[in-house]
Amino acid sequence: MKQDIYEILSNEQIAPSVFKMLLSGDTSPITAPGQFVNIKIPEFYLRRPISICDRDDKTLTIIYKVVGGGTEVLSRMKKGEKLDLLISLGNGFDTKPSGDRPLLIGGGVGVPPLYGLCKKLIGEGKAVSVILGFNNKAEIFYEKEFRDLGAFVAVTTVDGSYGLKGFVTDAIKNADYTYFYTCGPKPMFKAVNSVAKTSGQFSFEERMGCGTGACMGCTCKTKNGPKRICTGGPVLVREEIEW
Amino acid sequence: MVDTSVKLCGIMLDNPVIPASGTFGFGYEFTRFYDINVLGSISLKGTTKEPRFGNPTPRIAECPSGLLNAVGLQNPGAQAVLNNELKTLKRVYKKPVMANVSGFSVDDYVSTVEMLTGDEGIGWFEINISCPNVHGGGLAFGTSAEGAAKITKAVRKATDKPIIIKLSPNVTDIAEIAKACEAEGADGVSLINTLLGMRIDLKTKKPLLANKTGGLSGPAVKPVAVRMVYQVYEAVKIPIIGMGGISSAEDVIEFMLAGAVATQVGAANLVEPCACKRIIDELPAVMQKYGIKKLSEITGGAHNG
Numbered sequence: 084m085k086q087d088i089y090e091i092l093s094n095e096q097i098a099p100s101v102f103k104m105l106l107s108g109d110t111s112p113i114t115a116p117g118q119f120v121n122i123k124i125p126e127f128y129l130r131r132p133i134s135i136c137d138r139d140d141k142t143l144t145i146i147y148k149v150v151g152g153g154t155e156v157l158s159r160m161k162k163g164e165k166l167d168l169l170i171s172l173g174n175g176f177d178t179k180p181s182g183d184r185p186l187l188i189g190g191g192v193g194v195p196p197l198y199g200l201c202k203k204l205i206g207e208g209k210a211v212s213v214i215l216g217f218n219n220k221a222e223i224f225y226e227k228e229f230r231d232l233g234a235f236v237a238v239t240t241v242d243g244s245y246g247l248k249g250f251v252t253d254a255i256k257n258a259d260y261t262y263f264y265t266c267g268p269k270p271m272f273k274a275v276n277s278v279a280k281t282s283g284q285f286s287f288e289e290r291m292g293c294g295t296g297a298c299m300g301c302t303c304k305t306k307n308g309p310k311r312i313c314t315g316g317p318v319l320v321r322e323e324i325e326w
Numbered sequence: 327m328v329d330t331s332v333k334l335c336g337i338m339l340d341n342p343v344i345p346a347s348g349t350f351g352f353g354y355e356f357t358r359f360y361d362i363n364v365l366g367s368i369s370l371k372g373t374t375k376e377p378r379f380g381n382p383t384p385r386i387a388e389c390p391s392g393l394l395n396a397v398g399l400q401n402p403g404a405q406a407v408l409n410n411e412l413k414t415l416k417r418v419y420k421k422p423v424m425a426n427v428s429g430f431s432v433d434d435y436v437s438t439v440e441m442l443t444g445d446e447g448i449g450w451f452e453i454n455i456s457c458p459n460v461h462g463g464g465l466a467f468g469t470s471a472e473g474a475a476k477i478t479k480a481v482r483k484a485t486d487k488p489i490i491i492k493l494s495p496n497v498t499d500i501a502e503i504a505k506a507c508e509a510e511g512a513d514g515v516s517l518i519n520t521l522l523g524m525r526i527d528l529k530t531k532k533p534l535l536a537n538k539t540g541g542l543s544g545p546a547v548k549p550v551a552v553r554m555v556y557q558v559y560e561a562v563k564i565p566i567i568g569m570g571g572i573s574s575a576e577d578v579i580e581f582m583l584a585g586a587v588a589t590q591v592g593a594a595n596l597v598e599p600c601a602c603k604r605i606i607d608e609l610p611a612v613m614q615k616y617g618i619k620k621l622s623e624i625t626g627g628a629h630n631g
Contacts, residue, residue: 084358085359086359086598086599086600123597127388128388128389128390128392128393128544128593128597129386129388129393129596129597130597153388169599289384290383290384290385290387291386292385292386292393292395292596293349293596293597293599295355295596295599296351296355297349297350297351297355297356297595297596297599298348298349298395298397299348299351299371299385299400300385300386300395300397301383301385301386302379302380302383302385302400303383304379309380314355
């Protein structure tokens with residue numbers, strides 16, 4: 084975990100209100116896919132936690148949705164501008180229990196951290212299936228990127244404008260998998276939990292004060308006692324979650 | 327060479343910079359960022375007799391130059407603090423710490439202090455009678471001179487260690503409350519706790535915080551805090567710990583000129599984990615800039631003449 088300055092290499096819109104930003108700087112503190120960065124945004128007091136989508140030795144990719152004033156400012160930042168990041172926060176996904184056929188389930192802007200996870204699992208020789216759920220065709224992003232990694236990809240849209248009509252759960256029912264990983268909105272988590280046949284990991288989102296465990300702003304109840312989403316999470320295993 | 331040391335209720339501090347309760351956990355987790363032994367002391371996470379989960383989320387909301395929090399005193403309870411947190415901290419921090427205690431009744435405060443007072447690592451008790459985020463306790467005592475006096479008197483009998491009463495700014499006359507604490511044997515006062523506030527989400531048309539209201543902290547509250555430290559300094563003789571939006575060495579000096587002998591840094595720790603270390607590093611140069619050789623001599627300097 085460290086605080087450092089990163090330079091924006093690109094910042095482009097890839098779907099309505101959804102932006103992809105490439106940053107250069109030290110990525111060595113990152114230890115697992117599913118970790119996040121906490122970004123100081125000019126003129127805002129608190130940092131904004133955003134999951135890491137992908138990384139190499141010198142760059143990292145984040146994908147974020149404009150949901151308020153902070154992300155709005157972020158979306159207007161240009162190549163060459165610099166950002167103050169707290170990097171490699173949270174536990175991230177654990178690939179050890181994945182088995183040989185893990186299933187990745189992403190909903191909307193919950194999709195990005197699953198990309199880094201997919202890359203790692205495929206690197207470990209796993210046969211990865213991915214279900215990406217969106218509201219409609221226009222909102223879809225990263226379908227091709229997951230396919231290019233070598234994953235089997237299914238897309239669902241609520242309105243049926245692309246792929247399978249319905250929710251991610253409609254695709255999970257037909258899937259054959261040894262373990263699952265998911266990131267997305269809470270209603271989707273509940274639906275996934277109700278149909279999933281194996282153990283799995285859920286990556287949660289919460290409003291945070293610090294992102295480093297200091298303020299207790301993001302605590303949730305688990306079967307193992309209170310956990311801070313920023314340090315005990317954001318990834319929780321299915322068996323410990325209190326629904 | 328400048329001298330940054332100060333004395334707080336008979337105990338020397340290397341410098342007047344103390345992370346504020348609730349913004350620094352139990353301290354040891356910050357060793358990931360820097361050697362916490364540079365700190366003057368540490369005010370620990372508010373501790374209650376029994377474990378508390380705190381309020382539902384969202385507990386945090388952004389504000390201009392600050393934030394609202396409604397954590398609600400989440401802590402593992404006094405016994406776990408004694409058995410686990412203080413022991414873990416002792417391995418990485420070698421100076422006296424400030425145990426911050428909250429409660430819902432006079433008995434709660436007294437029994438928590440009694441449970442902790444034997445721990446030799448604790449240098450002071452900071453008695454929080456000003457948390458705005460729990461119902462039926464804390465703040466109820468802190469908003470009247472009578473309530474503050476009652477807690478001070480009871481806690482005074484429970485420990486020989488210095489007790490510092492943490493005061494609420496959500497009152498008409500903070501000086502009157504400070505005087506009541508002094509009269510009942512408080513060794514010091516710390517101020518200010520957070521200012522009660524609210525934000526409303528335009529999308530949902532509901533308060534942003536699950537608790538509806540929360541405490542405002544950060545640079546936004548600094549002028550209010552400086553004014554209150556100034557007023558309390560004129561009213562009492564016991565030492566004051568000043569806090570409210572401190573983010574720089576200049577801020578530390580400003581609070582000391584208003585009347586503080588030491589300071590706490592709160593919200594800044596949340597956005598910049600190394601904030602306290604940076605402020606301590608900056609102090610000597612800022613002291614030199616303003617012609618200050620011995621920091622302890624400037625307390626109350628704004629009142630002269």
